[in-house]
Amino acid sequence: MSTSLNLSNSGSLMSKTDYMRGWRERNRSHLLGYYRRYNSLHREQRHEYMRKYKRRPDVKARDKLRRDLNPEPQRERYKQYYQLKSEEIKARARERNRLLKVTVIGKYSPSLSCSRCGFSDMRALSIDHINGGGTRHHAIVGHGTVFYQWLQKNNCPEGFQVLCMNCQWIKRQERNENANVNGGGEKK
Numbered sequence: 001m002s003t004s005l006n007l008s009n010s011g012s013l014m015s016k017t018d019y020m021r022g023w024r025e026r027n028r029s030h031l032l033g034y035y036r037r038y039n040s041l042h043r044e045q046r047h048e049y050m051r052k053y054k055r056r057p058d059v060k061a062r063d064k065l066r067r068d069l070n071p072e073p074q075r076e077r078y079k080q081y082y083q084l085k086s087e088e089i090k091a092r093a094r095e096r097n098r099l100l101k102v103t104v105i106g107k108y109s110p111s112l113s114c115s116r117c118g119f120s121d122m123r124a125l126s127i128d129h130i131n132g133g134g135t136r137h138h139a140i141v142g143h144g145t146v147f148y149q150w151l152q153k154n155n156c157p158e159g160f161q162v163l164c165m166n167c168q169w170i171k172r173q174e175r176n177e178n179a180n181v182n183g184g185g186e187k188k
């Protein structure tokens with residue numbers, strides 16, 4: 001119990017901060033109106049500021065920690081959002097996955113066609129492991145969209161080509177790769 005503590009706690013020597021706090025409490029409704037007006041007039045600036053703020057590394061880390069410690073509110077909010085917008089969300093995901101596939105296929109085949117027969121319907125085109133080992137590789141990195149994501153993340157490495165499903169099957173027959181679809185029968 002020091003003297004200075006007693007002085008700062010006494011009403012007669014109120015600090016500037018305490019005075020301001022008191023003023024804000026007494027003028028709460030006036031301030032709220034002011035903030036509301038300010039916010040509605042500066043909507044775009046505020047959104048821009050928040051977008052930048054939310055991307056700051058320290059803020060991101062803090063928000064992530066908060067979510068990790070207490071994941072329920074976020075999960076609940078997303079569940080409600082998903083129920084409202086599920087069709088839009090699914091459509092967006094389909095479009096995103098389609099674009100990803102076109103991008104990756106285009107890296108391996110700029111003409112977006114099968115490298116053997118030239119077939120060009122995107123729905124039947126896929127990425128082929130030129131030297132085999134596809135089943136084993138897919139078991140590690142995943143299938144479909146996840147596989148395209150892997151290719152993109154790895155800057156579309158060499159050793160892959162675009163084939164249509166027909167040519168995929170013909171190639172498998174030729175290499176006798178479908179003797180064991182679980183991966184054991186594949187040549188490397």
Ligand SMILES: [Zn+2]
Binds near residue numbers: 115119163165167168
């Ligand atoms: Zn083909």
